[in-house]
Amino acid sequence: MTDVPRLAVFGLVGMPEVSPGDDLAAAIALAAARPGSELADGDVVVVTQKIVSKAEGRLVAVDPDDPLSHKPLVEAESVRILRRRGELIISETSHGFVCANAGIDLSNVDRGFAALLPEDSDRSARRIRDALRHRFGVDVAVVVSDTFGRPWRRGVTDVAIGVAGLRPIADLRGTHDTYGRELQVTEVAVADEIASAAELVMGKASGVPVAVVRGIPSAWFGTGSVRDDVVRAPADDLFR
């Protein structure tokens, strides 16, 4: 009988409101101290971009009475505009992400402020991971997640914009299917799938900005980066 992995996915309740300069790892460790929420070695801790941006002070004052006041920021944070329709801008950010409004939005931020993406969300993930490891004694991988749209399909899904302690792409080249044939579609974006799984327990309205995914195969842990491993170079991209 095959040993099938079994995942548990749960949100961390009791995270405080996050402000610039706050110690995210300490806040996560505190929320994880609640019975039933304890972190374990080998867990993946998924942290939404918004609280990372807030903790890192990536907030910009905007006119609170103008719902489009963040649009000039979108242009400033973009290295390339791919599409415009009405007020919607799809652009490429300095990180290489292609998303709406350069990842900037006004939800779950104090009125009068817009939150930019972290400068380097792989580094953000590493800092949280290192702090959880060295100060709180738990060896977890960290994913920083954000909510992106995509072409061709309606609706948004959460993806990984930063990782630490996790290889974001599981490369199955050289492995074989159940018929013994070598697999051709071989690079699975497991960090994005983990971010999506976490979103299912976080929601957009529920005030649960951190979730834990438990049961990920140990082979997926290791050194990796969204920027280096997931972002597709424009030259390799058929749609840029």
Next chain:
Amino acid sequence: MTDVPRLAVFGLVGMPEVSPGDDLAAAIALAAARPGSELADGDVVVVTQKIVSKAEGRLVAVDPDDPLSHKPLVEAESVRILRRRGELIISETSHGFVCANAGIDLSNVDRGFAALLPEDSDRSARRIRDALRHRFGVDVAVVVSDTFGRPWRRGVTDVAIGVAGLRPIADLRGTHDTYGRELQVTEVAVADEIASAAELVMGKASGVPVAVVRGIPSAWFGTGSVRDDVVRAPADDLFR
């Protein structure tokens, strides 16, 4: 204290090899009879496209010695070719899916055959759901999943190509963030996120073609269709 949803995701081991005409619901019910794998009302059963296509006889004989023998099928199954690079074709299928090779591949199929997508994978999902409900007495939602690439990011993720008993898009319009501000990014593709969560326990090589996601909020259950609710009309799409 907020009541946070908690998901369990597990694969069904012991699924038999599937051949044309096989009764998928019966095979799922049998695999789910193993201790620890029992289905419960409110579960989402995620079934990979490949076994649905096989059960529905969507197999076409191809030259077993030619690794590109399925390429003429790709053109026949496409209504529009979006991009070509080398042997890779990105096209739109009759269902409205945009994916590589019209969703046709050779992995996990008997040598000498290629598997086409189901004709109507929402209908496929409905049939499985109805059979599990009426013949096996369990009220679950069903997602038929497939593995698609995407622009801008490396790696593939699993998405929903058919649903039954589930609204594939959770519409949060009218709900508010934790600051009381009305949410703007409001349509979450939960069926795709469920498919991605399930992929994490299925893998491509492990012979686990069915997984169960337990703990999905009851509000997401209902009537829905990938074709009607998720597929974006070309006119609404900025990248077609």
